[in-house]
Amino acid sequence: MVSYKELGLVNTREMFAKAVKGGYAIPAFNFNNMEQLQAIIMAAAETKSPVILQVSKGARNYANSTLLRYMAEGAVAYAKELGWEHPQICLHLDHGDSFELCKDCVDMGFSSVMIDASSLPYEENIALSKKVADYAHQYDVTVEAELGVLAGVEDEVSAEESHYTRPEEVIDFSTRTGCDSLAISVGTSHGAYKFKPEQCTRDPKTGKLVPPPLAFDVLHEIEKKLPGFPIVLHGSSSVPQEYVDMCNQYGGNLPNAIGIPEEQLREAAKSAVCKINIDSDSRLAMTAAIRKHLAENPSHFDPRQYLKPAREEMKKMYIHKIVNVLGSDGKAE
């Protein structure tokens, strides 16, 4: 048993309370390799933003769970080395799908876990989420649960169709599970293909596809039912067109990749939404930069030659999200 406190990590309780009050959101960035982690920590340290490092079940399988834990511990030391005196870094399990997986993460030094039982019937979702919360709270680890179903694919998580969270259920659900935050479904979805072109309208000026807006009416109803309670948005990459174009220009094939417009995320961050999950944008930034570098430098074969610009591109993207979308800069001096 390793406590996250020994690793210098923090849980989400205080960062969420401040974010809800302050009208901003904490970035939750997924990582599964060193370059992503370096870019996240450099961006958070430079902007003094609290940050949530997210690890999915797929990332654990990819990178090895022991290694990931030491990487998170290393991230705290690295942040201090970069001059961030009191780093607020949370290590969070993204989409835990069983009690055993959540328990394993709590026991291995995670400071926060998500139990995603949203595909189960309502009462079973409550029972499993409560079981995880009861266990995690013994060790002061915070728990995110999910109500409502998001469309799209993210590692193991996939659903054909989404259905919005029902505001009339949120009080009962949060009270009976004891969860610390609630992931809801209001129109975001996982992956880089969030909407089909036929779901979108076309901007007459730019000719670009515009996705349907998020269901802010549902979000505000949930806020009214649970005043001050931390709300989480999954699947909130904006899928920047410049990265999609860069991928396609240098040999990629990403037709009709569509994300959530940043203006809408900015608006959500001002509400009770205090954690915004971003994964695809990092994948796109990294791949776009690598494709460009290799296309322009066909003789290069040292991974550092193409991973360095990839890391720079991700760092730039993370800083942009922190400063211009979530508003969490300067909140962890």
Ligand SMILES: [Zn+2]
């Ligand atoms: Zn998710």
